[in-house]
Amino acid sequence: MVTTDEQLAHPQTFDLKTYLNQQKGEVEAALEAAVPLAEPATIYEAMRYSLLAGGKRLRPILCLATCELIGGTAAMAMPTACALEMVHTMSLIHDDLPAMDNDDYRRGKLTNHKVYGEDMAVLAGDALLTYAFEWIATQTENVLPQQVLRVIGVLARAFGPAGVVGGQVVDLESEGKTDTTVETLHYIHTHKTGALLEACVVCGAILAGATEDDLQRLAKYAQNIGLAFQIIDDILDITATQEELGKTAGKDLQAQKVTYPSLWGLEKSKQEADQLIAEAIASLDHYGDKAIPLKALAQYITARKN
Structure with missing residues (x-):
């Protein structure tokens, strides 16, 4: 466990940067081992190109942190944490395709289809999505089978259509429309962004044997940080440079997408994100100092620059 007993006993000593670096290093090593090069070489190279391209690894870290909060171990959650990153990477590969958001850069590198072609990028995404479920089913240890099945x-x-895919559909259908409401925008982002972030937290808790009360509290935390994450993304698309983002800046404006800043303005958008994070942190008070890593991760969401 990265979070030491001393850090939990003295919250002021908790160093989020060190925590993130250590957790990210463990996740990177696990991902490297999870998808080794094999035949046919092209598909494995394309999968690894995007999966191992860096990034914050926030989703797997949330899974690991939640599992440890409930009393589990990083080892029992790592296969699921890796699977979550595989599924997230798949969504990025497909999101960047010309038929979707049509972007040339992701995490500071050429997007998958720019390197391997659109056909191979589609297949790399498909492969990562299906492999993610195989990885959970075959690699999870010391967890009850019914908990693995639930995850x-x-x-x-x-x-699926009740989550990320459904949010993406409404997002595409809303492009160029000037009458998109805040309610529609909430729907898009609680599904397109929030659903997977919520799954990261909830899955980590399930693996550790969380109660239904735990799951309700943690789902509320995740829903709040998920929406705050997207609001900050919308703000950064306007205020950050391509170098800071690692992808093309100003894409939302080019695609004529309605965003939180376009409806609320930058200042109110930031205030709404801060309020969501405050509510997320408050929902963890039940856990005392054990929740320090998750609370710090919530604060990191609004402070990030990419």
């Missing part, structure tokens, strides 16, 4: 169900629902 698979939660992740499948979070990514």
Whole structure:
């Protein structure tokens, strides 16, 4: 466990930067081992190109932190944490395709289809999505089978038409429309962004044997940080440079997408994100100092620059 007993006994000593670096290093090593090069070489190279391209690894870290909060171990959650990053990477590969958001850069590198072609990028995304469920099912240890099955169900629902895919559909259908409401925008982002972030937290808790009360509290935390995450993304699309973002800046404006800043303005958008994070942190008070890592991760969401 990265969070030491001393850090939990003295919250002021908790160093989020060190925590993130250590957790990210463990996740990176696990991802590297999870998808080794094999035949046919092209598809594995394309999968690894995007999966190992860096990034914050926030989703797997949330899974690990939540599992440890409930009393589990990083080892029992790592296969699911890796699977979550595989599914997230798949969404990025497909989101960047010309038929979707049509972007040339992701995490400071050429997007997958720019390197391997659109056909191979589609297949790389498909491969990562299916492999994610295989990885959970075959690699999870010291967890009851019914808990593993429930995790698979939660992740499948979070990514399917009731989650990420559904949010993406409404997002595409709303492009160029001037009458998009805040309610529609909430729907898009609680599904397109929030559903997977919620699954990261909930899956980590399920693996550790969380109660239904735990799951309700943690789902509320995740829903709040998920919406705050997207509000900050909308703000950064306007205020950050391409170098800071690692992808093309100003894409929302080019695509004529309605965003939180376009409806509320930058200042109110930031205030709304701050309020969501405050509510997320408050929902963890039940856990005392054990929740320090999750509370710090919530604060990191509004402070990030990319």
